[in-house]
Amino acid sequence: MSQASTSNQRIVLASRPKGAPTADNFRIEQVTLPDLVDGQILLKTLFLSLDPYMRGRMSDAPSYAAPVEIGEVMTGGAVSRVERSMHPKFHEGDLVVGATGWQSHGISDGRNVTPIPSGLPSPSMALGVLGMPGMTAYMGLMDIGQPKEGETLVVAAASGAVGSVVGQVAKIKGLRVVGVAGGSAKCKYVVDELGFDACIDHKSEHFAEELAQACDKGIDIYYENVGGKVFDAVVPLLNAKARIPLCGLIASYNEHEAPSGPDRLPQLQRTLLTKRVRIQGFIVFDDYGDRQPEFISAMAPWVRDGKVKFREDVVDGLENAPQAFIGLLEGRNFGKLVVRVARD
Amino acid sequence: MSQASTSNQRIVLASRPKGAPTADNFRIEQVTLPDLVDGQILLKTLFLSLDPYMRGRMSDAPSYAAPVEIGEVMTGGAVSRVERSMHPKFHEGDLVVGATGWQSHGISDGRNVTPIPSGLPSPSMALGVLGMPGMTAYMGLMDIGQPKEGETLVVAAASGAVGSVVGQVAKIKGLRVVGVAGGSAKCKYVVDELGFDACIDHKSEHFAEELAQACDKGIDIYYENVGGKVFDAVVPLLNAKARIPLCGLIASYNEHEAPSGPDRLPQLQRTLLTKRVRIQGFIVFDDYGDRQPEFISAMAPWVRDGKVKFREDVVDGLENAPQAFIGLLEGRNFGKLVVRVARD
Numbered sequence: 001m002s003q004a005s006t007s008n009q010r011i012v013l014a015s016r017p018k019g020a021p022t023a024d025n026f027r028i029e030q031v032t033l034p035d036l037v038d039g040q041i042l043l044k045t046l047f048l049s050l051d052p053y054m055r056g057r058m059s060d061a062p063s064y065a066a067p068v069e070i071g072e073v074m075t076g077g078a079v080s081r082v083e084r085s086m087h088p089k090f091h092e093g094d095l096v097v098g099a100t101g102w103q104s105h106g107i108s109d110g111r112n113v114t115p116i117p118s119g120l121p122s123p124s125m126a127l128g129v130l131g132m133p134g135m136t137a138y139m140g141l142m143d144i145g146q147p148k149e150g151e152t153l154v155v156a157a158a159s160g161a162v163g164s165v166v167g168q169v170a171k172i173k174g175l176r177v178v179g180v181a182g183g184s185a186k187c188k189y190v191v192d193e194l195g196f197d198a199c200i201d202h203k204s205e206h207f208a209e210e211l212a213q214a215c216d217k218g219i220d221i222y223y224e225n226v227g228g229k230v231f232d233a234v235v236p237l238l239n240a241k242a243r244i245p246l247c248g249l250i251a252s253y254n255e256h257e258a259p260s261g262p263d264r265l266p267q268l269q270r271t272l273l274t275k276r277v278r279i280q281g282f283i284v285f286d287d288y289g290d291r292q293p294e295f296i297s298a299m300a301p302w303v304r305d306g307k308v309k310f311r312e313d314v315v316d317g318l319e320n321a322p323q324a325f326i327g328l329l330e331g332r333n334f335g336k337l338v339v340r341v342a343r344d
Numbered sequence: 345m346s347q348a349s350t351s352n353q354r355i356v357l358a359s360r361p362k363g364a365p366t367a368d369n370f371r372i373e374q375v376t377l378p379d380l381v382d383g384q385i386l387l388k389t390l391f392l393s394l395d396p397y398m399r400g401r402m403s404d405a406p407s408y409a410a411p412v413e414i415g416e417v418m419t420g421g422a423v424s425r426v427e428r429s430m431h432p433k434f435h436e437g438d439l440v441v442g443a444t445g446w447q448s449h450g451i452s453d454g455r456n457v458t459p460i461p462s463g464l465p466s467p468s469m470a471l472g473v474l475g476m477p478g479m480t481a482y483m484g485l486m487d488i489g490q491p492k493e494g495e496t497l498v499v500a501a502a503s504g505a506v507g508s509v510v511g512q513v514a515k516i517k518g519l520r521v522v523g524v525a526g527g528s529a530k531c532k533y534v535v536d537e538l539g540f541d542a543c544i545d546h547k548s549e550h551f552a553e554e555l556a557q558a559c560d561k562g563i564d565i566y567y568e569n570v571g572g573k574v575f576d577a578v579v580p581l582l583n584a585k586a587r588i589p590l591c592g593l594i595a596s597y598n599e600h601e602a603p604s605g606p607d608r609l610p611q612l613q614r615t616l617l618t619k620r621v622r623i624q625g626f627i628v629f630d631d632y633g634d635r636q637p638e639f640i641s642a643m644a645p646w647v648r649d650g651k652v653k654f655r656e657d658v659v660d661g662l663e664n665a666p667q668a669f670i671g672l673l674e675g676r677n678f679g680k681l682v683v684r685v686a687r688d
Contacts, residue, residue: 062618227613241631249613265608266593269571273590273625274406280624281617287585 006033006042006083009318010103013068017058020329025058026074026322033107041090041113043080043098043106045341048318049127050076050325051161052250074102074321077132078341079116079123097126102321104341117300122312128336129303129310132284133161135295139288140245141166141223144280149174151220152239154211156180156230158190158199159311161336162247165299166223167196168308175221178214180230182331189334194309208233218242224279226250232264235271244279250329311335350377350386350427353662354447357412361402364673369402370418370666377449385434385457387424387442387450389685392662393471394420394669395505396594418446418665421476422685423460423467441470446665448685461644466656472505472680473647473654476628479639481509483632484589485567488624493518495564496583498555500524500574502534502543503655505680506591509643510567511540512652519565522558524574526675533678538653552577562586568623570594576608579615588623594673655679 007030014027036042057075060067068075078101082094087110090096098113100106116126128134141147153170157163158179167177167190179190179199187199198214200207211233218239224231227249271277282288288295302308313335315324321339328337351374358371380386401419404411412419422445426438431454434440442457444450460470472478485491497514501507502523511521511534523534523543531543542558544551555577562583568575571593615621626632632639646652657679659668665683672681 056618227610231613246613246617249610249617259607259610263603263607263609265612266571266603268609268612269575269590269593272623273593274400276625276627276631278622278624279616280622281620283620287620 005035006105007031008033008103008105010073010101011318011321012071012073013058015070016060017055021055021058021322021326023322023326028319033105036084036086036107038086039109041082041087041108041110042084043096043100043108043113044083045078045080045100045104045106045318046095047079047124047127048076048102048321048339048341049078049131050321050328050337050339051133052248052328054325055250055329075099076101077127078106079126080106095123097131102318104318117296124312124314124338125303125310127338128161128312129165129308130296130299133336134165134299135288135292136247136284137162137165137223138169138295138299139284139291140247140282141169141221143288144245144278144282145170145221145223145243147173147175147221150176152176152178152215152217153221153223154178154180154215154219154234154237155223156202156226157250157331158194158196159186159334160225162225163223164190164194164310164335165308168194169302170221171195172302172307176217178211180211180226186334189311193311202230212237221245224248235268238271238275238277240275242275242277244277246279246281247284313337315339317341349379350449351375352377352447352449354417354445355662355665356415356417357402359414360404361399365399365402365666365670367666367670372663377451380428380430380451382430383453385426385431385452385454386428387440387444387452387457388427389422389424389444389448389450389662390439391423391468391471392420392446392665392683392685393422393475394665394672394681394683395477396592396672398669399594399673419443420445421471422450423470424450439467441475446662448662461640468656468658468682469647469654471682472656473509473652474640474643477505477680478509478643479632479636480591480628481506481567482513482639482643483628483635484591484626485510485513485565487632488589488622488626489514489565489567489587491517491519491565494520496520496522496559496561497565497567498522498524498559498563498578498581499567500546500570501594501675502538502540503530503678504569506569507567508534508538508654508679509652512538513646514565515539516646516651520561522555524555524570530678533655537655546574556581565589568592579612582615582619582621584619586619586621588621590623590625591628657681659683661685 015025017025057068082090095116096113097116153175155163155166158181170177177196179196181187187201190196190199200210219237220239222234222244224246225248313333318341359369361369401412423441426434439460440457441460497519499507499510502525514521521540523540525531531545534540534543544554559581563581564583566578566588568590569592657677662685
């Protein structure tokens with residue numbers, strides 16, 4: 001049976017960035033999709049998630065995941081609607097989440113495509129607080145951070161998709177929570193809206209001193225998602241037996257060679273030893289994929305009851321994804337960054 | 345009742361080292377001990393333990409333990425015999441282990457003094473395989489390393505007090521074990537006597553390549569007790585989900601400022617993240633003091649049955665302790681370094 005041909009707009013990797021990505025590293029293309037065959041579904045992208053880890057996929061340096069090849073569609077999670085189905089488990093109109101990438105349409109065999117939970121205020125939440133960033137926040141905090149009432153936690157990018165959830169869950173668990181964010185508007189939001197005990201502006205001239213003042217009992221958990229100067233300011237404040245879950249290093253994603261000295265590694269090693277610190281990297285779905293039900297059953301009620309709030313930064317139009325992503329790496333977003341690819 | 349006065353020979357910290365310690369940093373003294381009062385015991389030192397952590401106590405940089413003050417007796421564990429007792433729990437002739445320091449005699453109120461297990465071939469084993477170094481090896485490997493059959497473990501200072509035990513316990517647990525040691529005599533001992541699968545000489549010109557060849561399936565556990573170039577060679581070989589128990593950094597103990605660049609910290613952070621590595625510092629008695637019975641009940645039969653072998657490097661005479669300690673930091677000892685302070 002013949003099918004109406006589908007035109008697909010997509011953004012491919014045109015070249016690998018050296019340092020910060022530029023618009024030249026991306027290319028927008030228009031292609032015609034092949035007909036569906038048995039077992040496949042045609043997906044129309046509604047929301048595309050933009051996340052810092054994507055910078056790693058643009059490089060061919062060894063990493064935990066294969067890079068995007070030159071000319072290939074940029075990878076990424078998205079919320080889509082099933083437009084046509086030749087797969088027994090999916091029906092036209094279903095809303096799903098999957099790794100369909102930076103494009104207006106996708107064809108899938110149903111693997112790694114999941115129905116989104118019903119009753120969400122916006123389906124895009126499946127890309128945020130109830131999706132990969134929320135689960136990254138929750139699992140790193142609970143499993144590696146092991147929060148205890150009365151302890152002090154610091155998290156950077158505190159208004160972002162991961163940091164905002166880390167801090168709010170830590171507040172629920174009874175910790176003192178100090179955020180770090182860029183600029184007074186974000187800091188005000190973190191304290192007034194999200195309920196953190198304090199938030200320090202990393203653009204402040206006296207950032208390290210202000211962080212030390214806000215953490216007058218030291219730091220028991222540093223949830224690491226940025227690296228760079230926040231890490232440097234945190235290390236001297238760590239308490240004995242501190243834990244550092246490590247899920248991201250956005251501050252250094254654009255570096256392509258070792259920075260000049262001094263060499264800070266020996267000092268870190270000494271701190272890990274003398275303060276008996278645990279630092280542990282993790283990749284959420286690889287390490288905790290089997291614990292997704294636990295995460296959803298904890299987080300969904302918190303979100304429903306307003307105990308965990310969540311802010312989105314929505315950019316309209318797939319063609320604007322590259323600029324939005326470049327801004328994300330510079331901290332220009334305010335909240336979880338998503339691209340609205342289609343309105344219906 | 346009057347007591348015979350006791351003359352005590354002791355070694356005090358004369359000055360703080362800058363970089364590697366020298367003989368000038370120590371001073372030998374002869375003093376007369378005060379009379380015992382009720383509740384005290386007089387101890388005669390038989391064996392003094394020399395361990396790398398003592399370098400940290402000579403500095404006043406912030407650390408997990410207070411420094412030795414100028415003019416104070418150097419701290420250290422020792423096996424002693426009770427010479428006189430005014431304490432109900434101790435009797436003349438008892439053999440005990442305690443932190444009595446670098447001196448021929450000590451007075452104690454019995455706190456932190458423990459009878460040594462009976463039936464040891466030599467009482468000095470309470471300072472080694474069945475003492476602090478052995479327990480450091482065991483707890484770091486078992487609790488943080490979490491060894492699994494078939495995995496590959498690397499440990500440096502493989503002929504030393506900690507490394508030799510780490511490797512032998514890992515062999516008992518079914519791992520492939522690769523040691524690192526300085527010089528062919530130590531490497532031969534580690535393979536032929538201790539039963540490691542391989543041992544690489546860190547003085548070799550092609551050390552990193554040889555380590556990579558010996559770890560053809562990568563490294564799952566790196567038991568870190570040295571830091572420096574061994575750490576650098578290990579990092580690129582780490583497997584996903586590798587664990588790094590960190591108990592010492594002998595290679596950098598003598599550094600007194602941050603080395604010049606390049607800055608290796610960002611690269612380490614990236615490795616921790618992309619390979620989801622866990623690195624954790626620990627101080628054995630602070631973190632695992634309550635698990636000493638578990639350690640003894642595991643280790644004592646292995647030692648008795650010859651499954652864990654143990655080599656001592658015995659130096660005669662308290663006056664030779666400073667030179668022996670300086671040599672320890674340079675790797676000149678071969679086996680657990682102890683000073684025989686008295687023969688009876």
